[in-house]
Amino acid sequence: AQRVTQPEKLLSVFKGAPVELKCNYSYSGSPELFWYVQYSRQRLQLLLRHISRESIKGFTADLNKGETSFHLKKPFAQEEDSAMYYCALRSGNTPLVFGKGTRLSVIA
């Protein structure tokens, strides 16, 4: 069965500090991994996907198949990064499976 684990419910960092939001998954095949973000009073939206290998709003995430991880990173946190972040997995022809989310709080 597919599973996505985000071990931290809440992560607080100071502005300008590096950020790493952890995501681990369990799936034996070749999954597709995503990060979705929900800012305060806004809808859930896609932040990035591993196949794009792009940086969005300074965030990057690398799929590590050996460690079955897809951690989200940003070198310098900004206050506007405060939000709820969800890691999600899809495999084959199946819909997304979400993690429980991590609330990032960036302190000025």
Place this chain on the structure above:
Amino acid sequence: DAMVIQNPRYQVTQFGKPVTLSCSQTLNHNVMYWYQQKSSQAPKLLFHYYDKDFNNEADTPDNFQSRRPNTSFCFLDIRSPGLGDAAMYLCATSRVGYQETQYFGPGTRLLVL
């Protein structure tokens, strides 16, 4: 220019009284999804439509039904809401298939009294 619209944003119903939540989209996407999200939990997929084909998740209670009368609209019907059904209900769409990005609505928060 909202693309996925959910009405109402807040819905209060009574225990056992049927309730319908609505979702509409202006994207002309093929796939529409309904998720249930309880406090501090992951969004949980209830079911989805791929065009007119209905796909129910195995653990979705029978109390939950869905209708998609046309491409633009999709409804979530809860036949006899219980206190445990109080949650945020999210509608999402994707263009063609599961590999496409999902676009979410703002959600409807359901309160069961």
